[in-house]
Amino acid sequence: MKNPRIVVDRTKLRENLAFIASKLTDHALSIMAVTKVFNAHPQVIALYDECPDITYFGDSRIENLMSYQNSKKQKVLIRLPMISEVPEVIQYADISFNSELTTIRQLDQEAAKQKKTHRIVLMVDLGDLREGFFEREELYDCIQEVLKMDNIQIYGLGVNLTCYGAIIPSSKNLGNLIEIQNEIKQRFDLSLEMISGGNSSSLYLLDSPTDILPEGINNLRIGESFVLGRETAYGADYEQMHQDAFTLAAEIVEIKEKPSYPVGEIGVDAFGKKPHYVDKGNMKRCIVAIGQQDVALDDIAPKDKAIELLGASSDHLLLDITHTKQEYQVGDEIEFSMSYGSVLSTFTSKYVKKEFIR
Known part of the structure; x- marks a missing residue:
């Protein structure tokens, strides 16, 4: 794996x-x-x-x-x-x-x-x-x-x-x-x-x-x-430094056309919070195999700017890929830029593999 x-x-x-x-x-x-x-x-x-x-x-x-x-x-x-x-x-x-x-x-x-x-x-x-x-x-x-x-x-x-x-x-x-x-x-x-x-x-x-x-x-x-590659008082990047020395990669396990608004009475999610949704009609949704057990949703951003983060459970990250130019397939990887929090949590998680290049 x-x-x-x-x-x-x-x-x-x-x-x-x-x-x-x-x-x-x-x-x-x-x-x-x-x-x-x-x-x-x-x-x-x-x-x-x-x-x-x-x-x-x-x-x-x-x-x-x-x-x-x-x-x-x-x-x-x-x-x-x-x-x-x-x-x-x-x-x-x-x-x-x-x-x-x-x-x-x-x-x-x-x-x-x-x-x-x-x-x-x-x-x-x-x-x-x-x-x-x-x-x-x-x-x-x-x-x-x-x-x-x-x-x-x-x-x-x-x-x-x-x-x-x-x-x-x-x-x-x-x-x-x-x-x-x-x-x-x-x-x-x-x-x-x-x-x-x-x-x-x-x-x-x-x-x-x-x-x-x-x-x-x-x-x-x-x-x-x-x-x-940034100072952290105001979050300014240093032009002479790399902001992408660390990248998160996750694999697509499902791609389906589904509604943007859940069907049925809305209660609380797996973390005890009541989510709020906006009805945008049907969308092309995909799931990648990583979740909040490994990384917080707010701590990562897809490198493909056409992808929208929808939400996550403990093991599944849901994405809107309706407007992407790339035709993603099950088994493809999606890359994410990382914050301090996401580097910290993914290195701590034993479920996230560590790969070193160059």
Whole structure:
């Protein structure tokens, strides 16, 4: 079986890596490549591992960090550690992002057992309202306690923006991170190695004529930009990059002339939602063998612009091919462009095959 499948163009992905890596190193920024979007697939990891400008591999799942322990890149757990996984964090992560003193104490105790020094990045919430210290004094109190620990080293500060609250990085809010760094230096005589100023949504600041990345930010965490060739604050594509390094292919299993409006009383669908339909008369409909168990409908778009997405159940994706120039047949494939969400979900799905070309 070969379908459905996600097709990865190694050449295009390698060129994407080179472009972003050059941009960041030109601005004296270290690079943390986020590996969760492709589920730390070994063939993609091998390609990333070849890039000398990537210093860190970051992932939210300890299982992914475990899978590439042979890499010489530094491994970073970028989701706040669960207390239940503390032994694995110490064993497999060089660095972890943290915002809870209770967890850090557990990390310190476990690091002592494993005879290691574990580095942490303390996360600061600058308004996106996901993880991190929101009140500065709470952060400073935490630092004071951590400095008493024997097996924990405060390695840096980090911030996350756009992922939850969709707050755009700016010189103003990221400038607050630099203010906090300076206050930490003054209060504790503590110099920090890493000031991580966010993810791919901070990239636009490197090109903006009106806003700049504040001096002192020295690291960015890059996931989507490598994969899809765009910055993510405003979703602008880079002309020098490939937006199609990843393509989804699904096979047609049925083509029929059918009404556009279901026949009978409408209840709820397989996911408990009541759908709404527009009666467009009869149409040429096709089904491809992939569904919402693998990918969300809103996260893909047919490359053939004449195809309209109609809907999906868990295993079937329904399409309107009435106006296509190509005469599709059962067994043909339809290709889809992908979003960050669809790359993430299809790499996670064991039912979607992974193919690497070039």
